[in-house]
Amino acid sequence: MMTAAVAPKYANDTLRSASFETDAMPHRNDLFRAAASMLRNQAEAEDSVQEAYLQAWKSFDRFTPGTNCRAWLFQILFNVVRHRRQKWFTTLRWFGEEAPNLEETLVYEPPVPETLTDEDVLAAFGKLPQPFAEVVMLADVQEFSYKEVAETLEIPIGTVMSRLSRGRRLLRASLAPMARGQRTLASAS
Numbered sequence: 001m002m003t004a005a006v007a008p009k010y011a012n013d014t015l016r017s018a019s020f021e022t023d024a025m026p027h028r029n030d031l032f033r034a035a036a037s038m039l040r041n042q043a044e045a046e047d048s049v050q051e052a053y054l055q056a057w058k059s060f061d062r063f064t065p066g067t068n069c070r071a072w073l074f075q076i077l078f079n080v081v082r083h084r085r086q087k088w089f090t091t092l093r094w095f096g097e098e099a100p101n102l103e104e105t106l107v108y109e110p111p112v113p114e115t116l117t118d119e120d121v122l123a124a125f126g127k128l129p130q131p132f133a134e135v136v137m138l139a140d141v142q143e144f145s146y147k148e149v150a151e152t153l154e155i156p157i158g159t160v161m162s163r164l165s166r167g168r169r170l171l172r173a174s175l176a177p178m179a180r181g182q183r184t185l186a187s188a189s
Contacts, residue, residue: 052077124174132167
């Protein structure tokens with residue numbers, strides 16, 4: 001039951017546009033970096049961020065002013081990325097026996113270099129399973145609190161801590177051989 005005292009959040013489109021501009025738009029670079037590291041494809045990342053902002057704009061009247069807009073936008077972005085992945089896996093299943101041909105078209109990746117670079121870290125991050133990558137991205141890269149991560153991904157805080165621990169462990173295991181190679185080079189100098 002609505003009372004007469006309840007007013008719309010945005011009295012007009014100009015106020016809504018200004019609020020969206022000040023609350024949502026400053027986070028586009030963070031969203032793009034997150035999408036790019038999850039999708040490992042700049043064009044898909046750009047499309048995902050654009051789709052996330054389109055959905056955010058359409059549902060901005062449901063956003064509560066004064067709450068964490070950044071976390072709200074990341075939640076939308078992760079839903080967009082999940083939807084894209086589901087669509088991709090559905091397409092993959094549809095091809096059936098032709099799927100191995102898709103593997104043959106993948107770009108060759110050269111052997112791991114002797115020094116640990118940003119690209120090495122991003123590559124190791126890209127190999128993380130999606131649930132771990134999402135939590136590591138939000139907690140370690142975007143510096144969300146455990147509570148904010150839990151709210152954004154709609155999972156319990158205990159699950160956040162567990163996935164963060166496992167994600168970090170997988171990253172360490174993936175990067176350890178490269179890091180040992182660096183130490184060997186440094187001690188030889």
